[in-house]
Amino acid sequence: MSGLVDVLVIAAVAVLVIARQFRARPIDTDRRWWLLPVVLAAVALREPGVLDPHHRAESAALLVVELFIALVTGAGWGWTTRVWTAADGVVWTATTKAGMGVCGVGIALRAGAFALGSVRGLHQDSSALMLGLAGTLLVRGAILTWRARSFGAASPPAPAYGGGIRPAWKERV
Incomplete structure (x- = not known):
């Protein structure tokens, strides 16, 4: 893929992920939360330009720093996201202001690392x-899934006496 296509894919995924986090949504611990990060990593590693061929050691060190910042950002985002169980037993999640702050700091640190590499x-x-x-996304998804599973399989509240039973006079033979 060309650099422009990569940037557009990254921007689209980032906008999609961040926009979805502003509203509360149920979290499904059985879904494949790891699929999008794995696809992004596979596309990234397929390209030959991950390391600078003229400065392999320095670019590898910078990549390690950037990945460390990314993983810490994902962990911070995952731990600052609000997770709760509704009355019906469904686990919900929503990003807090602190979570968006963690993302902002992570983006600023990665931009700083990129600037340092450019210099x-x-x-x-x-x-x-x-x-x-x-x-x-992988670390954030793993933490959120683990936190949601820690709520357990909450069962919906039991119905009152006779709840869910149809009266005999409405049954048809």
Whole structure:
């Protein structure tokens, strides 16, 4: 993929993920929460530009720093997201202001790492950005799934006496 397509894919995924986090939504612990991060990582690692061929050691160190920032950002985002159980037993999630603050700090730190690499003369491809986004989403999803599962399989409240039983006079033979 070209660099422009990579940037557009990254921007679309980021906008989609962040926009979905502003509203409360039920979380399904059985779904494949890891699929999108794995696909993003596979696309990122498929590209040859993850490391600068002229400065392999420096670009690898910078990539490790960027991935560390991404993983810490994902963990912070996952732990600052509100998780609760509704009366019907469904587990819900919504990002808090603190969670958005963690994301903002993570983005600023990654931009700073990118700027540091540019000052040092390292060529950085959008693959590193996509790999970091995949790491952030993977860690956040894992933490949210673990937190949602810790609520247990909450059963809906039991009906009152006779609840759910149809009266005999309405039954048809």
